[in-house]
Amino acid sequence: MIPHSLTAYSLQPLPTLRAVAAVALLSLRAAVRSRVVLMLMLVLAAGVVGLPHMIVGDGSPASDLHIRLRYALAFGAGILGLATLWASCAAFAVEIDSRRIELTAVKPVHPLTLWLGRWLGILLLDAVLLAAVVAVVRWQLTGTRPDGSRRDAALFCRTVARPVLPAPEVEARSTYERLRQSGRLPPGLSAAAVLRQLTINVRSRCTVLQPAEHVTWTFHPDRPVPADGRLWLRLRFDAVRDVTTDVRGVCRLRRPGQTAWAAEVAVNDLTLNQLELAVQAPALAGARELEMAFEYQAPPQSAALLIRPRQELAVLIPAGSFTVNLIRVWLAHLAILAALAALGLTFSACFSFPVAAFSASALLVVVLVSTGGIAEEEAAMEDDSHATTTLMERISLAVVSSADLITAPMLNPEPLAQAAAGERVPDAELGRLVAWGGIVYPLILALLAAGVLRRREMVR
Amino acid sequence: MPDIIKPVTPSVIAVRGLRKTFRDFWRRPRVEAVRGIDLDVQPGEIFGLLGPNGSGKSTTIKLLLGLLHPTAGTIRVLGRAPNDVAVKARIGYLPEVSRLHAFLTPRETLHYYGRLFGLDATACRERCAALLEMVDLQRDADRPVGEFSKGMARRVGLAQALVNNPELLILDEPTSGLDPIACREVKDLIRLLAQSGKTILMTSHLLADVEDVADRIAILHAGEVQAAGCVADLLSRTDAVRFLIEGLDDAAADALRRELEARTGHTVALDHPAMDLETYFLQVVARAERRDSATAHFRPAPFLMPGEMKSEARSKKPEVGTP
Numbered sequence: 001m002i003p004h005s006l007t008a009y010s011l012q013p014l015p016t017l018r019a020v021a022a023v024a025l026l027s028l029r030a031a032v033r034s035r036v037v038l039m040l041m042l043v044l045a046a047g048v049v050g051l052p053h054m055i056v057g058d059g060s061p062a063s064d065l066h067i068r069l070r071y072a073l074a075f076g077a078g079i080l081g082l083a084t085l086w087a088s089c090a091a092f093a094v095e096i097d098s099r100r101i102e103l104t105a106v107k108p109v110h111p112l113t114l115w116l117g118r119w120l121g122i123l124l125l126d127a128v129l130l131a132a133v134v135a136v137v138r139w140q141l142t143g144t145r146p147d148g149s150r151r152d153a154a155l156f157c158r159t160v161a162r163p164v165l166p167a168p169e170v171e172a173r174s175t176y177e178r179l180r181q182s183g184r185l186p187p188g189l190s191a192a193a194v195l196r197q198l199t200i201n202v203r204s205r206c207t208v209l210q211p212a213e214h215v216t217w218t219f220h221p222d223r224p225v226p227a228d229g230r231l232w233l234r235l236r237f238d239a240v241r242d243v244t245t246d247v248r249g250v251c252r253l254r255r256p257g258q259t260a261w262a263a264e265v266a267v268n269d270l271t272l273n274q275l276e277l278a279v280q281a282p283a284l285a286g287a288r289e290l291e292m293a294f295e296y297q298a299p300p301q302s303a304a305l306l307i308r309p310r311q312e313l314a315v316l317i318p319a320g321s322f323t324v325n326l327i328r329v330w331l332a333h334l335a336i337l338a339a340l341a342a343l344g345l346t347f348s349a350c351f352s353f354p355v356a357a358f359s360a361s362a363l364l365v366v367v368l369v370s371t372g373g374i375a376e377e378e379a380a381m382e383d384d385s386h387a388t389t390t391l392m393e394r395i396s397l398a399v400v401s402s403a404d405l406i407t408a409p410m411l412n413p414e415p416l417a418q419a420a421a422g423e424r425v426p427d428a429e430l431g432r433l434v435a436w437g438g439i440v441y442p443l444i445l446a447l448l449a450a451g452v453l454r455r456r457e458m459v460r
Numbered sequence: 461m462p463d464i465i466k467p468v469t470p471s472v473i474a475v476r477g478l479r480k481t482f483r484d485f486w487r488r489p490r491v492e493a494v495r496g497i498d499l500d501v502q503p504g505e506i507f508g509l510l511g512p513n514g515s516g517k518s519t520t521i522k523l524l525l526g527l528l529h530p531t532a533g534t535i536r537v538l539g540r541a542p543n544d545v546a547v548k549a550r551i552g553y554l555p556e557v558s559r560l561h562a563f564l565t566p567r568e569t570l571h572y573y574g575r576l577f578g579l580d581a582t583a584c585r586e587r588c589a590a591l592l593e594m595v596d597l598q599r600d601a602d603r604p605v606g607e608f609s610k611g612m613a614r615r616v617g618l619a620q621a622l623v624n625n626p627e628l629l630i631l632d633e634p635t636s637g638l639d640p641i642a643c644r645e646v647k648d649l650i651r652l653l654a655q656s657g658k659t660i661l662m663t664s665h666l667l668a669d670v671e672d673v674a675d676r677i678a679i680l681h682a683g684e685v686q687a688a689g690c691v692a693d694l695l696s697r698t699d700a701v702r703f704l705i706e707g708l709d710d711a712a713a714d715a716l717r718r719e720l721e722a723r724t725g726h727t728v729a730l731d732h733p734a735m736d737l738e739t740y741f742l743q744v745v746a747r748a749e750r751r752d753s754a755t756a757h758f759r760p761a762p763f764l765m766p767g768e769m770k771s772e773a774r775s776k777k778p779e780v781g782t783p
Contacts, residue, residue: 015577015578018575018578018579018580019575019576022576025572026561026564029563029568030563034563099555099559100560100561102527102555103559103573103620105525105526105527106525106527106553107548107576107577108549108577109545109548110545457528457529458527459522459527
């Protein structure tokens with residue numbers, strides 16, 4: 001029996017859930033029974049299966065992993081992202097344009113329910129297609145190579161511990177105060193501009209190592225070294241003079257406060273290569289604090305080595321299975337797709353399909369451009385009081401900065417890059433992506449769309 | 461004030477001073493589609509909105525359904541504003557053109573709209589089956605609606621308008637696209653629904669359709685009510701009298717005419733009564749159907765009828781051609 005009074009109806013969650021499920025099912029049926037989805041599946045299959053064969057790697061399992069995750073999976077996620085954005089842009093716009101919304105709008109359904117149903121339908125389809133893409137990539141990675149070796153030799157999932165150093169902002173502030181007290185601050189620059197530059201400098205500050213010198217860092221991994229003492233060291237050196245220089249030295253590991261080294265591994269490579277050294281140190285099992293020393297053992301005339309500890313030095317500890325990490329990557333990308341679907345649906349509620357699709361795509365481009373570092377440069381330009389900026393530059397600055405600010409929580413993590421490097425997608429980053437992409441942005445956009453749909457005349 | 465306002469009992473639809481002006485992108489007035497309409501629709505009556513194309517019938521209906529916002533005036537439907545969610549739960553609507561999802565089957569379509577009304581799966585399934593039987597689409601229940609003819613799509617549209625067992629049924633050109641048999645069946649159904657206590661507002665530019673079923677009508681032109689009232693009152697001629705005598709030959713009829721003219725001093729017209737084409741068509745088809753034992757009749761779904769009419773609805777099989 002349908003409740004007839006306003007109070008009875010509005011307080012019953014069950015009819016609303018049924019309506020949401022009905023709209024979601026309708027979206028799924030529309031997608032599955034249209035040729036667009038078939039074409040999308042073909043494009044995805046061609047990209048995910050074919051693309052790795054078109055890109056030449058060095059033949060190593062790590063290179064194979066890199067190609068399949070960074071290119072094939074990224075291609076799949078990118079295509080799904082565009083399809084999601086455009087499909088969601090069509091959702092309400094096409095219904096309103098064709099006046100098919102007439103029959104739905106006269107039913108006792110709140111616009112928020114319609115929005116939610118559409119969003120869930122698109123998201124469910126995305127979840128299935130993305131899972132299929134991830135599953136195909138996973139299957140390809142674990143297959144056997146032509147030479148008989150297992151491809152999964154590089155399929156790690158590790159947590160990354162950086163050396164314990166003061167936060168760049170704190171160190172930049174301290175340097176700034178020192179410069180200010182000694183009257184050596186650069187003239188004509190605002191405090192913000194100076195601090196920004198100092199922070200950038202601190203982040204990329206090098207430690208210089210002359211031959212026969214050594215340097216020690218401490219690490220606090222977020223999980224203990226496993227019982228078998230298996231871990232990795234990641235380093236990348238630069239050279240003062242030459243493009244490439246021999247890196248000859250030794251890395252040693254121990255628990256802080258102990259005198260004997262628990263593990264020692266030789267380094268013999270060239271600068272500029274990122275080195276990843278596997279270490280087997282059962283003596284470090286259960287350690288939550290590690291001390292690492294590097295001794296530069298090159299001949300005295302050799303060039304000095306440079307290392308940026310904040311960027312190019314890490315200890316990696318095993319943290320779960322690669323498959324679980326891939327599921328985290330799937331979840332992270334699903335959160336991005338959820339945000340795109342929400343954006344498209346809201347544009348669809350506001351504009352006709354061509355306008356919605358064009359505006360949403362343009363916004364996406366602005367966001368991608370702003371994350372390419374342009375926003376930071378423009379912000380620095382803004383801080384520089386001597387810089388003369390035109391109106392157009394100021395408008396572009398405002399647009400890019402706003403887009404950067406609004407989307408920053410979604411765009412900073414790079415789950416694919418992390419998975420390709422054998423790193424576990426951190427809980428905090430995954431949580432932030434899911435919270436913003438799956439809840440905060442959709443909620444804001446849904447409320448906006450519901451407001452528009454309530455006010456908008458559905459038919460003419 | 462026209463006869464259209466009869467606030468005897470609380471009106472199902474009460475409209476006062478309704479105006480709708482369509483504006484262009486720059487908010488400049490473009491068309492004034494409705495110009496100060498007043499009307500009341502009473503519970504249980506069939507009310508017809510008549511008018512030529514562009515007279516404001518569909519705009520008025522869309523305003524009543526909350527699909528358009530009025531420029532001025534007030535609208536109360538079932539005692540509330542038309543965009544109230546609780547009111548929408550009590551209304552069934554058949555638009556002028558049944559714009560259904562082409563990829564859904566009639567069963568899925570009815571199930572979808574039933575779920576939008578918050579019906580549970582079992583109730584939805586039962587109502588869908590009953591409605592499909594009512595509109596004679598059981599055999600095509602699992603074919604995509606996109607493959608349907610206009611008449612079949614119209615039947616699905618009618619069924620979806622009844623899925624919530626509405627108190628108020630708004631039908632925009634309900635017989636559009638239907639063959640004469642289906643037209644008659646729809647009109648029979650409309651009468652039965654009204655007998656069961658539902659209020660029906662329908663529009664049509666087919667005057668005969670409205671005349672057959674409506675209790676009261678309003679004729680719109682250029683967005684204004686030009687005439688309104690009970691159909692019988694509006695159409696009856698009190699200044700003339702008609703006799704109907706069966707079995708009278710021409711000579712007797714002529715004698716009678718002369719006698720009447722002599723006595724009254726008025727000119728008397730004599731003719732043979734003719735049935736309308738629809739009745740004749742239906743009689744021919746009914747004969748053919750009796751011969752072929754064909755069955756295609758709208759029988760109201762039992763859930764649409766009140767208790768005492770349920771058994772009748774289950775067993776009743778209206779005769780084609782029965783007015």
